Amino acid sequence: MQTFSRRQFLTHMGRSGVWLAFLAACGAGADAALKGLVGRGLLPVAWADEEALLRTKPDMTVLANQPINGEFAPHLLDDHITPSARHFVRNNGSVPARAKNTDPQGWTLVVEGEVTRPLALSLDALQQFPPVTQQVVIECGGNGRALFEPQVRGNQWTRGAVACSQWTGVRLRDVLKKAGLKSSAVYTAHYGEDQPLGAAQPFSRGIPIEKAMDEHTLIAYQMNGTALPALNGYPVRLVVPGWIGSCSQKWLNRIVVRDQMHDSQKMTGYSYRVPAYPVEPGSRPPKEDMVIATAWRIKSLITAPQATAQFQAGQQIAVRGHAWAGEGTVKEVLVSTDFGIHWEKTRLTQPANTYAWAHWECDLVLDRKGYYEIWARAFDDKGNAQPFRQPWNPKGYLGNVIHRLPVMGTT
């Protein structure tokens, strides 16, 4: 097949219907340039069945369709265990056919690399390992990106790329032990069945072997008691608690144990990495000064009331939300309605288990009419608190500034 640059291709094919026939003729030879067209929304038909998946998340604020990315307004995340229909979606590529069709046939998980007994496990074989069920917060490393100034590129997540589901699966460490780690094993590399867009490498990230061997790191095959939703990784995904969501590979089908830090596209450069020191807003430090983003920082979310709700002066307002702290624990959540001059304690309920989120609540009253903001600020067990402002970084990762929720007082 003759190869075209993307531009030539566009000139040739224009926006006529001929291109679909052309695409079919290209078959497996369709290369990065064609995938690029899909990524830029120029090939709607190829994505039609993926768009149908959006109906499984009816309340989602869709930030991008191709690939699908979407979050939920904070008041929709009020449940202690996030309903599956409200778990955010962060996709770098297309949803695998297997996931769209809920088809486990032929799926295997390959474990290879620095192991003495490489494995290829069927779903049945995987489910022979002891099952573990735990609630775990998964939060995209870019959640809060929209709050950075100056604005950074990427999905403009506000606060809703976070969820706490109940995951059932097996311990990654049990599988790695079965494969037999060599002494040279230092890092994992994860691969999934999703196809990348354009010229990108397949989405692949990894974690240090110590985190992989942590008893809480799971290979999950159920979310909230049923098979994983197509958009959240069916049939199997990793759940790496406390760390940014990108570690939790979806549609997982291969783990390569490495003798060095994983060095894929998504592990290097500016991807999922932050400056090693505070940088001037808008500046781009050299790549060598970037370090891998790992654990999340102390953070909280106000899930009630809903933003811009109206309350009569003197009326009691039930205020509540969640708080979580990466690898730490939540110690306290304070709230303010006067822009941070006075702070009130909230009642804190500890999480169901390590790595689930904690819950907090209190009653507040607005004493006169006007514009108010409810501010929530969480503190962890290591003396960290949510900041009011934080150092900028080129990709807007790990944003954890306090949640400020506007409400109106009426007479």
Ligand SMILES: Nc1nc2c(c(=O)[nH]1)N[C@H]1C(S)=C(S)[C@@H](COP(=O)(O)O)O[C@H]1N2
């Ligand atoms: N195979 C694969 N795994 C993936 C991704 C992806 O694009 N492909 N996105 C990652 C990112 S960046 C995040 S934040 C989480 C999001 O999980 P969710 O879509 O189930 O909420 O999945 C991670 N796992």
Ligand SMILES: [Mo]
């Ligand atoms: Mo992410």
